[in-house]
Amino acid sequence: MMKYKPNPVDTKSVDLPEGLKPLVEEMSKNVHEVWAATRISQGWTYGKERNDEKKKHPCLMPYEELSEEEKEYDRNTSIETIKLILKLGFKITRDSQYMK
Template identity: 40%
Template structure:
């Protein structure tokens, strides 16, 4: 498949998440040079990127009689482009991971501020929140991004809690794994329903302005 065919294939399936494209990769290259060491069939391609970084690619043929300078340059360049693709793929994944983490932190802190406003000071800042609470927030961000409603978000959160061994209890206790919100959405107090609405809104806004 060429780049347009890949785009059309993904679009037909509704897959429109950020991805690395050939056009993006080519746009990073500011200069290219080629070198063939004397007496060899080795072709070295050096691609200088716009940020100053240099990537190399190589090609060689086993039989000197088959050596072709144009083909050598083409294959060496493809090798260098492949390396850039891997670097850009890593960078995109790293960027997305940071953006999801940031959305989880913002949604957590927004909910914490709301809790404080209604007299509940049990929520700790993100910086010292336990690992299970941060993971719960990250899962919530992914669920919110998928378009789940506040009711569905609560159901998703409850299912995850139950799978981790949590049960209903009048007091939230991370050691005993009890939580007062492990009830149906309709049974939640209004203040708790507001938390789901706030979390969803903040998470989606944070992702929309960062992805």
């Protein structure tokens, strides 16, 4: 079996526009919510320490209660996703129809 070598698209040249920075936090929260919902549907519950055998995870809590280190993981995922969208030539606009 070949050793897997990740090869993500290089987005270093893409600057995140200031107007999209609020999107990062909303997307990060949603990334966490999707992850948590998936884990819970698989039978995982909160635990002070991660235990794969007992399906316990310390991050099964609201996004706002996560440590900054854990939030940063979700933020990096969100930032890289937005930068990839921009690098591929797509535009991100806000439609007032979907605003809260």
